Amino acid sequence: MRRVIFNQKGGVGKSTITCNLAAISAAEGKSTLVVDLDIQGNTTHYLLGGKIEDPEETLAKFFRDTLTINPFAKNQKASARELIQDTPFPNLYLLASHPDMEELQTRLESRHKIYKLREALEQLNDFDHIYIDTPPILNFYSRSALIAAERCLIPFDCDAFSRDALYKLLEAIAEIRADHNENLIVEGVVVNQFQRRARLPQQLVEELSAEGHPVLKTRISPSVKVRESHSQAQPLIHYAPDHKLTEEFRNLYRELHGTSA
Template identity: 30%
Template sequence: MFQRCAYRALLIQTASFLQSRELAVPNLDREAHETRIYAIVNQKGGVGKTTTAINLGTALAAVGRRVLIVDLDPQGNASTGLGVAVRDRATSTYDLVMGLADLDAVMVEAPVPNLFVTPGSVELSGVDIELVGSPDRSHKLKTALDCASGRRFDYILIDCPPALNLLSVNAMVAASAVLVPLQCEFFALEGLSQLLRTIERVKSSLNKKLNIEGIILTMFDKRNNISGQVAEDVRNTLGNIVFNTVIPRNVRLSEAPSHAVPALIYDHGCAGSQAYLQLAGELLRRNMDHEVLA
């Protein structure tokens, strides 16, 4: 009952939010609409990848988009944060990647209409070794998602592990673009150049269509001068590729996973939830612009 009431409130909040910014959300012709697949990637842990996957996915689902979250992290935190207990994961993303089960057998419904998840599991930690001799090891996830073309999704968000390993490469090969959460702290830029080089290598050799959709500044603390300086430096260096929306450091965002619901359900009015609604609106607007230019 709590989740239904919270979701109803989220729908009202979302409609009001989008209306206030004059952001139309048109009905989609799913037969003609191409699924947008985003790999949410950063080799650093604790930067907000999973939080972004859960709450951006929830926000997109709240405006009628059909969303699949692929939990590619052996820790399975995105699955837990969406209410999928470890004991309920009879099959997982591991089975999908290894070709042991198809998408219909693996995915489960999240506690939000239009939102689905393929659960992560500890077995994913062995994929690098198990596929070491496979000639198509970088394309396993792409093949699995391509085979599911009969089931239409508007967005697929892939929550990557905190490493630039074979799982992350699989995500980028399957993706049309990447989203990079970047923590607004002193060491945030460490490793970013390596990540960008890896993305470029994947693009040049494995997925010519891969692009960077945007950098998402996360864990911004307005009380901290470092956060402001990091945000300014990133914008000056990377320009328009950085989303205007900034995700604040927020207690309710941190609490929500322990209740096994997205922050947007746990407290749709908190600053973190509002930021993810704004990010979803900005992403939708970018996608509309891409479609017009195409």
């Protein structure tokens, strides 16, 4: 299963949700790959404890190679599989981001390389789950992810601006589905930073549900534990396995996969 976590609004928890769901998947014994398409590299840092300096070991190498066609060259291109990094966590692997990806975007778009990520990930069919983190903008990399994925999760952080962004995002996904990926399904809206005692978050979630949007039942609470786990480069299931927030991510994982405790 290839799952993309995407929202055009920044600061909604895409990287946190990506890494924690992937870490739970791996802890469940599933061979799990995380793909970091955000040039900020937060997911890469979260899972490796730092960023990779050499672009030749990252997705920058993969995308740059798609721009190079030499009929006389042999074995000069790195496959996506060759660029996969081990993480400190069993069963959890990473295709890392790099800042060099930013300068490649215009050339990748002009050369119509939008399907290359899907082609690469389809060849990695020995992974049980693939989670794709995206930049907070609808650009070449996020479009590539939506085309490559089978399911889409949308983080939502409970304010009026997020609701407006959600409507625009759903329109963009519908266009991607119509033009490039008819199998893409919006799996659900993940309500993040949910303050249960505040009226506005409750109201916004109720309104979205009433409008027929696929709001998932699990709510993710705000907690300093998230920042602590970031600083320690340990997803919550490893950093604070018994914490309430960790259990919320477990519940989200179970809801997505139709399992119970």
